[in-house]
Amino acid sequence: MFALAAVPPVLMGLGMLVAPESPAWLVLTGKRGEAEVAATGLWGQGGTAQLPEPSSPSGGEREKGEGGWGETLASKGAKVGIALFLLQQFSGINAIVYFSSSVFSQAGVKSGALASAAVGALNVAGTIVAAGLMDKAGRKQLLELSFTGMGVSMLAMAFGLGIPALSSFAGSIALLGTLGYIASFAIGAGPVPGLLVPEITASKVRGRAVSAAMGTHWVCNFVIGQVFLGAVRAFGVPAVYGFFSLVCAAAVVFSKKFVVETKGRSLEEVERAMAAA
Secondary structure, X not given: OHHHHHHHHHHHHHHHHHOOXXXXXXXXXXXXXXXXXXXXXXXXXOHHHHOOOOOOOOOOHHHOOOOOXXXXXXXXXXXXXXXXXXXHHHOOHHHHHHHHHHHHHHOOOOOHHHHXXXXXXXXXXXXXXXXXXXXXXXXXXXXXXXXXXXHHHHHHHHHHHHOHHHHHHXXXXXXXXXXXXHHHHHHHHOOHHHHXXXXXXXXXXXXXXXXXXXXXXHHHHHHHHHHHHHHHHHHOHHHHHHHHHHHHHHHHHHHHHHOOOOOOOOHHHHHHHHHHO
């Protein structure tokens, strides 16, 4: 199992030996010629048209260099990114991924391992579907639909597992609710935040903003992993799932109010939209 897990990072390391630098970064560091070559290789013959001009906020002297942590954390894009990952984690995704076998067993599902394998396979399939939808439906719409579906699925499981009259259906409710939750997560709340954060932050603070957002992701992931089973023992699965559904509802409201659509917009247009949000 450990040997198989070593294969993807080896392949990624080999791939990075031939991967070009980011065209936007090359422009930012004054390597316009290399940026044009990289843009053409990545985006085709029209790729150079997507490069920022030297006089623009994304490519000029005004943003040359990198902002510090104070400037990064004060930026609206970084705050939105950190909040999205916090909401993503406290919506319960890794509680489902880590402990689905245990929950399925408590609900009477005979093969918890098989059900967990179905969860993983559905997550992969849903993420592939999301890759084709991001530039059609847009990031903001996918986030809102995703968190809505996750919240409804969690609420359905909370009621289904908490109402004694439905105890004979507990296994089916747990399985179908979990699969519905994972499918909803995979089309939006899973892949979109990681793509959105670099799109809504200025190039000067982008690196640190992405680091802060991903740091939030893993800290919250660790917290959920440590407290989930204790919370289930203290309050029961229905109450914990009810809490997750409330977080999903908060995430929908947050996405509507603070997330700007980046589909089809230039970096300059996104920055103006963020400033007006």
